[in-house]
Amino acid sequence: MSTHVMAQHHPAEYQPPHHFPSARAEAEASKVGMWLFLATEVLLFAGLFCAYAAYKTLYPEIFKGAHKLLDLKWGAVNTMVLIFSSLTMALAVRAAQLGQRLNTVKFLAITWLCGAAFMGVKYIEYSHKIHVGLVPGQYYDMLGFTREFLEKFPQTPMSEVERLARGAHLFYGVYFLMTGLHGLHVLIGMGAIGWVLVRAMRGAFSPKFYFPVELVGLYWHLVDLIWIYLFPLLYLVG
Amino acid sequence: MTSMMAPSHKHGHDEPHVLPVSVYVAVWAALVVLTGITVYVAHFDFGSWNTIIAVLVATTKASLVSLYFMHLRYDNKFNLLILLGSLMLVAIFFYPTLTDLTTRGLIEPIRDLILPNR
Amino acid sequence: MTQLDPSSPANPEGHTPPKGGVSFYQAARGWKSWVFTLDHKRIGIMYLASVLVAFLLGGIFALLVRLELLTPGKTIMSAETYNRMFTLHGAVMVFLVIIPSIPASLGNFILPLQLGAKDVAFPRLNLLSYYLYVIGAVFAIYSMITGAVDTGWTFYTPYSALTPNSVISMTLAVFILGFSSIFTGINFIVTIHALRAPGLTFYRLPLFVWALYATALMQVLATPVLGITLLLLIAERVLKVGIFDPAMGGDPVLFQHFFWFYSHPAVYIMIVPGFGVISELIATFCKKPIFGYRAVALSSIGIAIISFLVWGHHMFTSGQSVVASMIFSFLTFLVAIPTAIKAFNWVATMYKGSIWLATPMLYALAFLWVFTIGGLTGLFLSTTATDVHLHDTYFVVAHFHYVMMGGTIFAFFGGLHYWWPKITGRMYNETLGKWSWVVTFIGFNMTFFVQFIMGAKGMPRRYYNYLPEFGPYHSFSTVGSWILGLGFFLTAYCLLSAIWKGKKAGDNPWGGTTLEWHTSSPPPLENFLTEPRVSGGPYDRT
Ligand SMILES: [Cu+2]
Numbered sequence: 001m002s003t004h005v006m007a008q009h010h011p012a013e014y015q016p017p018h019h020f021p022s023a024r025a026e027a028e029a030s031k032v033g034m035w036l037f038l039a040t041e042v043l044l045f046a047g048l049f050c051a052y053a054a055y056k057t058l059y060p061e062i063f064k065g066a067h068k069l070l071d072l073k074w075g076a077v078n079t080m081v082l083i084f085s086s087l088t089m090a091l092a093v094r095a096a097q098l099g100q101r102l103n104t105v106k107f108l109a110i111t112w113l114c115g116a117a118f119m120g121v122k123y124i125e126y127s128h129k130i131h132v133g134l135v136p137g138q139y140y141d142m143l144g145f146t147r148e149f150l151e152k153f154p155q156t157p158m159s160e161v162e163r164l165a166r167g168a169h170l171f172y173g174v175y176f177l178m179t180g181l182h183g184l185h186v187l188i189g190m191g192a193i194g195w196v197l198v199r200a201m202r203g204a205f206s207p208k209f210y211f212p213v214e215l216v217g218l219y220w221h222l223v224d225l226i227w228i229y230l231f232p233l234l235y236l237v238g
Numbered sequence: 239m240t241s242m243m244a245p246s247h248k249h250g251h252d253e254p255h256v257l258p259v260s261v262y263v264a265v266w267a268a269l270v271v272l273t274g275i276t277v278y279v280a281h282f283d284f285g286s287w288n289t290i291i292a293v294l295v296a297t298t299k300a301s302l303v304s305l306y307f308m309h310l311r312y313d314n315k316f317n318l319l320i321l322l323g324s325l326m327l328v329a330i331f332f333y334p335t336l337t338d339l340t341t342r343g344l345i346e347p348i349r350d351l352i353l354p355n356r
Numbered sequence: 357m358t359q360l361d362p363s364s365p366a367n368p369e370g371h372t373p374p375k376g377g378v379s380f381y382q383a384a385r386g387w388k389s390w391v392f393t394l395d396h397k398r399i400g401i402m403y404l405a406s407v408l409v410a411f412l413l414g415g416i417f418a419l420l421v422r423l424e425l426l427t428p429g430k431t432i433m434s435a436e437t438y439n440r441m442f443t444l445h446g447a448v449m450v451f452l453v454i455i456p457s458i459p460a461s462l463g464n465f466i467l468p469l470q471l472g473a474k475d476v477a478f479p480r481l482n483l484l485s486y487y488l489y490v491i492g493a494v495f496a497i498y499s500m501i502t503g504a505v506d507t508g509w510t511f512y513t514p515y516s517a518l519t520p521n522s523v524i525s526m527t528l529a530v531f532i533l534g535f536s537s538i539f540t541g542i543n544f545i546v547t548i549h550a551l552r553a554p555g556l557t558f559y560r561l562p563l564f565v566w567a568l569y570a571t572a573l574m575q576v577l578a579t580p581v582l583g584i585t586l587l588l589l590i591a592e593r594v595l596k597v598g599i600f601d602p603a604m605g606g607d608p609v610l611f612q613h614f615f616w617f618y619s620h621p622a623v624y625i626m627i628v629p630g631f632g633v634i635s636e637l638i639a640t641f642c643k644k645p646i647f648g649y650r651a652v653a654l655s656s657i658g659i660a661i662i663s664f665l666v667w668g669h670h671m672f673t674s675g676q677s678v679v680a681s682m683i684f685s686f687l688t689f690l691v692a693i694p695t696a697i698k699a700f701n702w703v704a705t706m707y708k709g710s711i712w713l714a715t716p717m718l719y720a721l722a723f724l725w726v727f728t729i730g731g732l733t734g735l736f737l738s739t740t741a742t743d744v745h746l747h748d749t750y751f752v753v754a755h756f757h758y759v760m761m762g763g764t765i766f767a768f769f770g771g772l773h774y775w776w777p778k779i780t781g782r783m784y785n786e787t788l789g790k791w792s793w794v795v796t797f798i799g800f801n802m803t804f805f806v807q808f809i810m811g812a813k814g815m816p817r818r819y820y821n822y823l824p825e826f827g828p829y830h831s832f833s834t835v836g837s838w839i840l841g842l843g844f845f846l847t848a849y850c851l852l853s854a855i856w857k858g859k860k861a862g863d864n865p866w867g868g869t870t871l872e873w874h875t876s877s878p879p880p881l882e883n884f885l886t887e888p889r890v891s892g893g894p895y896d897r898t
Binding site: 028031032035036038040042043047049054056057058072076080083086087089090091094097098207218221224225228229231233236 | 262269270288320328335339
């Protein structure tokens, strides 16, 4: 990238592409573009939230029962991890605004590690769910659900557990689709953070030219925003 | 319309709008407290209000993230308009779809009353 | 002329700015200058070529479908092949032709010119959009080779989740094409906001720009829902999630909600750019500013907003609740208001205008004729009671071909003839252009008008066989499709031969007033040799 090489040698003299009148105009336009892209992400997830709302409306009891087998502890840990990563991301953008190269790199690295931690926790959760058969649709294991449920809530009457076991695959279908698509976004976000991290290490950014960090930050915050809704809807109210 | 892309910074020069670290830390602390509240509240059963409370707390958190972490409060207002517009469309998507799911078979009994010979 | 500021450096003597220099074709040569180009004009031309190839492919499928329907029973192909043919025709025409047709090809070329900009805001993203389009097309072709799809372009569940055909590659194709469309939309919105020439305020924008803006809004906000719908369909096939499968507690009607939440706005993604082209044509060839400019401009935005509220009119007979159907029916009628605002203002512009019946204007008139028929028959279908009778009959087929084919493709052709001298620097043969128009117009109406009649008489769409009483209508329609095909062939010959044989067009052959006519034909690499400044409305003449 030619702009990159230029910035490396003269960080203070960033030249925007010639169809923009100024570096500021380029940064502002890029931010509008990023926000439009975030709007498409909101509507992409809206489809899944709508499916969630539809089946929660149709089967409220089953959703309420089935969500109890999600691990609230891990969900809360991941919420804290993502919220903290949002803080460090915001601080990374701030450091880039001030031209503090070392702080930018440091905060971006912490954010990236938080993303990795989030995916690690998701891996633990997923492998347990897959192990006991709490998976979507055809591969869902009714016996596995019954066993798990009785282990966790031994007082529940058998007829009730059976009723839940028969419909719970829809909840896990929605759960895996929503968290799966979100996890994919975390991975993409980590890739983007890695990209600006490398550029920041090479000293590509300056107070006049830091908008790539800002755009990646916006994307990362959106990933956090979606989790802010996923966590209570899936883990807390079902 | 034309003013939408006008630079929204108030200082009149090209320096970025930098927030103090304390603002970011305060927002983070508020997010942690709100997460605690939503987990705590989930231990009680408010019936159909459970979801509404959860969504309200989540929306408060989301507002904090978007206004401060994502700078919407200080940014070009057109970006805020884009976000609100997308949320508006989410509502337009949800409302009729759920209306359909919850009102199937609602009119037919009335129709049979008016037109008993069908 | 657009009121160029007399003090502008682009306008030193108080009239047309200096032109000439090297055109963008001459600025770089070789295949790399196309494949890796970031120039919006070259990307627009690559889109144009790709769209026209896809149009040829979709057209061949259409001719084969019509040929099969020439006689009842088997004419040339089996019922299974027929199902694949109409699906491929629909999918190719919708996703590879009509959606990218005007915005991605003409829009890419003309939009920055009309704004007085050097390029779109994000040239790399623009090239990425194009290559996503190509990758999507490759997936679609892969699906065609590996068994094709027989679901119809709507991919309705539960059938699409069960059929053994290659649905996944086709849905992936449409998913990728969707993102191509989204990126074009983002690029256009930001370009219109950020890169207008000095003095070019929103109410001085040409109506084509307003239409592209409204289109881009719909592309950005509706297409992701199609994306998630297709991902869910893939999940349904691969993971057997069951969310659209009634046997597993799912709701197949939910799929239709998801699908039409995108696909109704999609029909406006297809037609609104056409409205923009028609506004330009009528302003230029009547030599008058558009009557009610602001109303026409804002009605594009109005259509974009209302388009999101009406998708349920495709589902009156799907088992959707009657309450929802009534609401959707009512809202659908509202679409008629902004649409009628446009139609009436165009007619009012023509009133006492000095009308020049050049080929582009003939296409504009054809558009007014067929679009009015297509639009008004839409009202029959949005009325819940009549829709129960007409749903899934040839009446619907005729309706959307009058709107999509007659509307969008006629506008596209009008725009192609209008901007052809700007794009190529050459003038097509006007006599040949007019005759091609006559043949196309007759062929189009022959093909589709009878479909209204047979639909109203109860001929269902997508059927392989039919009762003998529908025979005359089907044969007539098939003969019409041959005439229509001949018309397209003549049009293609007319435009392509102009590149080699056409006379030099000059910079402004039509007396157009918008900014693209203020630079040379074809334009130089960065569109204008000096930055234009604007101080008046887009269609003002002095
Ligand atoms: Cu529709």
